[in-house]
Amino acid sequence: MAQDIWVLGAHMTAFGRYPDQDAVDLATTAALGALDDGGVTISDMDILSCGTLFQANSGMGQQVQKQIGQTGIPVYNVSNACATGATALRTVIMAIRAGEADLGLAIGVEQMGKMGLLAGGARKEKNVYEPSGRYGAVMGIDGILGTDTMPGVFAQAGMEYANDNDGVGFEQFAKVAQKNHAHSTLNPLAQYQKEFTLEEVMGSPMQSYPNTLLMCCPTGDGAAACVLVGEERFASLSREQQSRAVKISASVLTTDPYVESGQMQPDVNTLTRNAAQAAYEQAGVSPEDLSLVELHDCFATAELIHYDNLGLCERGGAGDFIDRGAPWRDGETPVNVSGGLISKGHPIGATGVANVYEVATHLRGEAGDRQVEGANLGLAHVIGLGSSCGVHILEKSGIS
Amino acid sequence: MQIPLVDYLVLDNGPYLQANECEGCGARFFGRRNACAKCGGREFNSVRVSDTGTLRTFSIVYRAAPTIPTPYVSAIVQTDDGTSVRSNLINVAPDPGKITLGMKVKLDTYVVGTDDDGQEAVAFGYAPA
Numbered sequence: 001m002a003q004d005i006w007v008l009g010a011h012m013t014a015f016g017r018y019p020d021q022d023a024v025d026l027a028t029t030a031a032l033g034a035l036d037d038g039g040v041t042i043s044d045m046d047i048l049s050c051g052t053l054f055q056a057n058s059g060m061g062q063q064v065q066k067q068i069g070q071t072g073i074p075v076y077n078v079s080n081a082c083a084t085g086a087t088a089l090r091t092v093i094m095a096i097r098a099g100e101a102d103l104g105l106a107i108g109v110e111q112m113g114k115m116g117l118l119a120g121g122a123r124k125e126k127n128v129y130e131p132s133g134r135y136g137a138v139m140g141i142d143g144i145l146g147t148d149t150m151p152g153v154f155a156q157a158g159m160e161y162a163n164d165n166d167g168v169g170f171e172q173f174a175k176v177a178q179k180n181h182a183h184s185t186l187n188p189l190a191q192y193q194k195e196f197t198l199e200e201v202m203g204s205p206m207q208s209y210p211n212t213l214l215m216c217c218p219t220g221d222g223a224a225a226c227v228l229v230g231e232e233r234f235a236s237l238s239r240e241q242q243s244r245a246v247k248i249s250a251s252v253l254t255t256d257p258y259v260e261s262g263q264m265q266p267d268v269n270t271l272t273r274n275a276a277q278a279a280y281e282q283a284g285v286s287p288e289d290l291s292l293v294e295l296h297d298c299f300a301t302a303e304l305i306h307y308d309n310l311g312l313c314e315r316g317g318a319g320d321f322i323d324r325g326a327p328w329r330d331g332e333t334p335v336n337v338s339g340g341l342i343s344k345g346h347p348i349g350a351t352g353v354a355n356v357y358e359v360a361t362h363l364r365g366e367a368g369d370r371q372v373e374g375a376n377l378g379l380a381h382v383i384g385l386g387s388s389c390g391v392h393i394l395e396k397s398g399i400s
Numbered sequence: 401m402q403i404p405l406v407d408y409l410v411l412d413n414g415p416y417l418q419a420n421e422c423e424g425c426g427a428r429f430f431g432r433r434n435a436c437a438k439c440g441g442r443e444f445n446s447v448r449v450s451d452t453g454t455l456r457t458f459s460i461v462y463r464a465a466p467t468i469p470t471p472y473v474s475a476i477v478q479t480d481d482g483t484s485v486r487s488n489l490i491n492v493a494p495d496p497g498k499i500t501l502g503m504k505v506k507l508d509t510y511v512v513g514t515d516d517d518g519q520e521a522v523a524f525g526y527a528p529a
Contacts, residue, residue, distance in 0.1 A: 117463055117464070117465070120464055120465050120468075127515060127516045128515050128516055128517055128519070129403050129513075129515045129519050129521055131403075131406075131407055134431040134432045135406040135407060135408065135430065135431040135432075136404075136406055136407025136408075136431075136432075137405060137406045137407075138403055138404075138405055138406075138521050139405065139512075139513060139521060141405065141406065142464070142465070142468060143461070143464055143465075143468035143469070143470075143472055143488075144405065144487075144488060144512055144523050144525075145405070145406070145486055145487045145488065145523070145524075146474040146475060146476070146486035146487050146488060147459060147461045147464070147472075147474035149461060149463065149464055151459075151461075151463060152459040152461045152474050153459075155459035156457045156458065156459050156474065156476060157457075159457040159458055159459065159501065160456060160457035160476070162457075162501065163456060163457055163501040163502060170496070205462070206460070206462045207461075207462055207463045208459045208460065208461045208462065208463065208474075209459055209460035209461075209462075209496055210459075210496075211459075258427070258437045258438040260427070260428075260482070260483075260484055261456070261476065261478075261484035262437075263429055263430065263437075263484070264476055264484040264485060264486040265457070265476045265484065265486060
């Protein structure tokens with residue numbers, strides 16, 4: 001990294017349903033919270049990046065400025081599927097590295113309401129069949145030539161791992177969701193805070209085998225924001241600001257390289273492996289050094305395969321990793337102590353910033369009941385289908 | 401009269417699946433191509449894909465858009481000549497106890513709909529071999 005970059009302030013709204021607020025309200029709450037937390041104001045910001053997916057063409061960053069301060073700084077509105085929040089963070093990081101900014105604000109926000117199932121098209125029965133589109137299809141192919149639905153696509157990613165590795169099946173995937181629901185009971189910011197038995201997880205309505213309802217993330221609303229600062233400006237901050245700041249030891253964004261099966265089934269593995277490897281090299285750390293990990297558990301099947309992709313377990317050993325309780329908050333490498341996307345929620349644009357907020361909060365020792373004791377190094381991972389993967393590694397400041 | 405659901409399903413002298421194979425590196429793609437995602441090559445040949453293969457992964461889908469009948473079995477098949485194909489697994493109960501990863505499968509076709517002119521749309525799937 002050209003220069004060290006620090007998270008100076010961070011804030012997130014509780015995730016959930018906000019019928020009486022709009023996305024601008026949510027983003028503003030997160031932005032003002034992060035500025036206050038960092039002891040700075042909008043006038044100190046040199047750049048603003050705002051990530052949202054479903055309102056990507058709304059000029060969300062400028063709408064936020066019109067609520068909190070129109071200072072004329074450049075705004076970058078970004079969208080990158082479920083990696084949108086991580087992309088907003090990286091936009092500010094790149095601006096600071098490039099020397100164009102000392103301080104910047106990254107916001108992620110989404111208001112989804114009860115959107116229900118994402119992707120997977122309704123089938124329109126044409127009166128007269130005519131080939132159209134890149135595949136010359138005469139009707140919608142979802143449900144005929146396999147599935148486009150998210151629970152199904154990620155189910156297949158998990159079952160492919162089960163095909164290649166022993167000791168992985170429905171029960172291992174269900175244990176992931178059991179853990180994350182249990183973790184969420186300690187997080188007041190989580191959309192759901194209810195514990196379930198393994199039997200309840202496995203017995204809830206099947207969405208896409210092996211993902212039951214309790215193994216799928218909900219839709220929801222929420223926002224998160226971070227104020228970032230480069231090392232030159234960092235040096236002039238107060239001791240209190242410096243001691244609460246969290247160092248960004250690695251920031252990586254990758255896309256999916258070509259693999260043979262990629263045109264049929266999104267490959268969520270290779271780009272995650274590449275991002276993780278690059279991030280560990282940037283930070284000069286190993287997976288076993290991590291105090292906690294927030295990873296992209298959009299579905300229970302996804303979390304399990306990312307244990308392997310992020311190197312948290314031995315190659316092929318993700319089934320044993322969950323069976324022996326390693327990713328529980330008192331285990332070898334606590335994973336998703338926030339409750340994860342499955343229970344904390346997944347307002348898409350907010351997720352990649354909220355994960356960084358969660359890790360930073362633990363490194364500051366301010367995570368309350370869910371605090372991972374002695375946390376000094378954490379990793380935040382998101383993946384957006386299409387695909388993009390963001391990995392950030394954060395480090396406790398060490399300044400007291 | 402029949403029409404294939406997608407243009408890479410060939411009914412005449414078939415049925416079989418037809419891929420665009422990169423002249424440079426041999427990577428195979430279904431559907432219209434601009435260039436090769438593996439090597440950037442721009443020349444392609446049409447090739448016939450093997451009708452048989454193995455089940456690489458699957459999901460039994462219960463939740464879908466309202467017009468789509470459920471449950472159905474979504475699958476990724478690896479054909480015997482190494483090409484990945486996505487389709488439904490057909491002629492098998494939507495029951496995890498009846499579906500085995502790695503099982504042998506074979507291409508099959510069926511009529512999936514009829515339009516106002518009486519034209520039948522033909523889809524493909526893979527059935528246990």
